[in-house]
Amino acid sequence: MNRRTVLAVVVGAALLVPGCTGTGGSSKGADAKAPTDPSKVTGTIKVLTVRTDLVQDGTLKKYAAEFNKTYPKVKVEFEGLTDYEAEVKIRxxxxxxxxxxxxxxxxxKADYPRFFASLGTQEExxxxxxxxxxxxxxGKVYGQSPVAVSPGFIYNKRIWKEAGVTEWPTTPAEFIEDLKAIKTKTDAIPYYTNFAAGWTLTSWTYVDGAVTCDPQATDKLAEGDPWAKGADLRTGDQLLYDIVHSDLIEKDPTTSNWExxxxxxxxxxxxxxxxxxxxIVQFQDAAKKAGVNPDxxxxMPFPSQTDGKFCATIAPDYNQGINVHSKHKAAARAWIDWFTDKSTYAxxxxxxxxLKDAPLPAVMKPYEDEGVKFIEVDDAQGARVKQLDxxxxxxxxxxxxxxxxxxxARGARKGSLDGFLADLSKRWTDAQKNLGS
Known part of the structure; x- marks a missing residue:
C-alpha cells in the first residue's frame, strides 16, 4: 500500500468491534518514557505499517540499520498490512x-489510554x-506522526501550459474553464476521478478549512451544517460535481486504475x-520510470482565496502509537522518537x-513563492465529528x-445536486440534535 491512508479509510467509530473497547490497558493507561541511555535500551520490537512497498523493497530495513547505530541492542521487525484497518482492528x-x-x-479517541502508552504531556x-x-x-499525548500532509491538486505542468494556463486558478469557475481548455487544446484527460479505487475520492473531504482559510473548520463540522451555502465541503462537492457534469473526466470512471x-x-x-x-514523490517516481521529466x-492548492491568498491545511498522517502491553516500551519509544526526529523519512x-522548526520540503517552494498560507485545523472537535459521521x-x-x-453528476444516479446535498445536511444535523451538546 504505497499511498497516504490516514483518514482515507473507514473512520466511523461504529465499526469498532465490541471487544475493542475493553481489551486494552487500564483506563489510566501507561507511560512510555523516552530513554536517556541508548546503550541500555534492549529488546525486539515489531512495527506494524501500511507501507507494504517499503517493507518489500527493503527501505524500512535501511532505516532500522541507521537506528541501530544509536540503539545497537534493539532489533526492529516490520510487518506490512495491506488491509491495515481491518486486520489491526481484529488484533x-x-x-x-x-x-x-x-x-x-x-x-x-477516549479509548487511546486503553490501548496505547503515553508519550508525555501535550504541554511538553x-x-x-x-x-x-x-x-x-x-492532557497526555498517545501518538506521533512522522510526517504531515496537505491536500491539493497533482497536475502535469506541461499539459496545463500547452492549454495556455500558466497561473493557478483562484476560483472554482476559473478551474472549470482551465479544465475545458485542457480538453480543447490537448489530448489529456482534464481530470481523473480514480473512482474505482474509492479511497482517492475521500481526499475531497480535506478541502475543509482550505476553502475559507479557517483553522476552526472542524468545529463547524461538529456544530454547523457542512453543506450550507458557502461551507467548505459544499464548495468542494459542487466543484467535483461540476467537473464530472461538464464531462471533463475519464470516459468510464468505474474502470479507472490508481496505479x-x-x-x-x-x-x-x-x-x-x-x-x-x-x-508527489510517487508521481515523480512514476515519471522517472516512464522516462519523462519528473519536474x-x-x-496546486484548491482554487479559492481569502484576502488575496491561497490557503492550504496541513494535518498529520497516521500517528504511531506504542502498544500499552508492549514488554519493550523503552525500545518502542526510542524507535518513534528516532523515526520522527532523526530519520530521513519525511x-x-x-x-x-x-517538527515545528523544520523547513518546508523543496517541492513546496511554489507554495512559498505564491505566499500560500498554511493553517493547522484545530482537532479539538475531531472525536465529535467522527461520531456524527x-x-x-x-x-x-x-x-x-x-x-x-x-x-x-454523470447521470448514473437519479436526482439533483441540491437534493443530494440537502439529504446529507438533514442526516448530519439530525445526528447533531440526537447527540446533543
Missing part, C-alpha cells in the same frame, strides 16, 4: 498488536511538535487529480515534517459518499 481484541503501530482510525510535546491535539486525552494513473499523469495522458502532498509534476517522501451514516471519510456524487 486489538487481544494484547498482540505489535509494539509500535499506526493508530487505527476506528479507535475512539507541543513545544516541539505540531498536531499534538490529534492524540491528546486528558496506472501515476505514469499516465506523468506522461501527460492525465492532467489533474485531487490528492495530497504525500502523492512536470506540479502541485525528506525521502517530500513530506512536511511535524457514524451516527448520520454520511461517511465523509468513506468512498461511497463521493462515488454517489460522481454517479449523480
Amino acid at each position: 486489538m481484541n487481544t494484547e498482540n498488536y505489535g509494539d509500535v503501530l499506526l493508530i487505527p482510525a476506528v479507535i475512539k 510535546r507541543g513545544k516541539k511538535y505540531r498536531f499534538t491535539d490529534y492524540t491528546t486525552v486528558d 496506472e494513473s501515476k505514469p499516465r499523469t506523468a506522461k501527460g495522458e492525465i492532467a489533474t487529480q485531487w490528492l495530497g502532498t504525500w502523492a 512536470d509534476i506540479g502541485f 525528506e525521502d517522501n517530500l513530506a512536511i515534517s511535524p 457514524s451516527d448520520s451514516e454520511v461517511g465523509i471519510y468513506a468512498p461511497e459518499y463521493r462515488q454517489n456524487l460522481v454517479d449523480l
